[in-house]
Amino acid sequence: MxxxxxxxxxxxxxxxxxxxxxxxxxxxxxxxxSQACDTTVAQYSTQIMAIMQNSCNSCHSTGSASGGIITDTYQEVKRIADNGTLVGSVNHTAGFRAMPQNAPKLSSCNLQLINKWVREGSLNN
Ligand code: HEC
Known part of the structure; x- marks a missing residue:
């Protein structure tokens, strides 16, 4: 027992x-x-600008524009969004130079945000 x-x-x-x-x-x-990927809204001012700052502006600033590409102003990001090179390069699509150069691909969350922002017309929002 x-x-x-x-x-x-x-x-x-x-x-x-x-x-x-x-x-x-x-x-x-x-x-x-809070770190989960939230893609309900994709905005230039809150998300896209920050992604560019963290991963792109070091090589693509207005003062030093590698390949003639500038990612630190809305107008120039809008230009590469409209001509397809932004989405092509960050998604590593064949025919585009893979960006960020010599660095790992952006996180899938950031890619979803960029793709959505461009799909919705790459607004200055
Ligand atoms: C370490 C430097 C570096 C970083 C970081 C970088 N780039 Fe680039 N990028 C270049 C260079 C250099 C070129 C010019 C093309 C070449 O000679 O490879 C280029 C070219 C491009 C092009 C033109 C691609 C094409 O196929 O015509 C785009 C668009 C671009 N970059 C966007 C970005 C974006 C968006 C980011 C951030 C996610 C980024 N780059 C990060 C160096 C960089």
Whole structure:
């Protein structure tokens, strides 16, 4: 009888230690939810400009425009959005030079944002 009691206690404690296994990541770590990809809106002023700043302007600023491409003004980003080279280069489409040059492809979240922003007319929004 004592042995059975011990067995039950051991089983219960093993169960309680492992029962968190299926809990939902966002509930356990709320901070990870805010890093999830939100593509409900794709705006120049809040997202596209920041992506250009982080990954493109170092080579494509107005003062030093590699390949004649400028990514630090709306007008110039709009120009490469309209002629297809922005979407072609960041998505590594055949026939375009892959950007950012000599660096990993942009995150799939950032690519979705750029593609959506261009698809919606690359507005100065
Ligand atoms: C390390 C420097 C560097 C970075 C960072 C960089 N580029 Fe470039 N990019 C170049 C150079 C140099 C060229 C000129 C083409 C060539 O000679 O390869 C170029 C060309 C381009 C072109 C023309 C492509 C074509 O096929 O005609 C576009 C568009 C472009 N870049 C966009 C971007 C965007 C958008 C980013 C950020 C996601 C970016 N680049 C990041 C160096 C860079």
């Amino acid at each position: 004592k042995n059975m009691f011990r067995t039950i206690v051991v089983c219960l404690s093993v169960f309680s230690l492992t029962s968190c296994y299926y809990d939902i990541q966002e509930e356990l770590h709320p901070e990870s939810a």
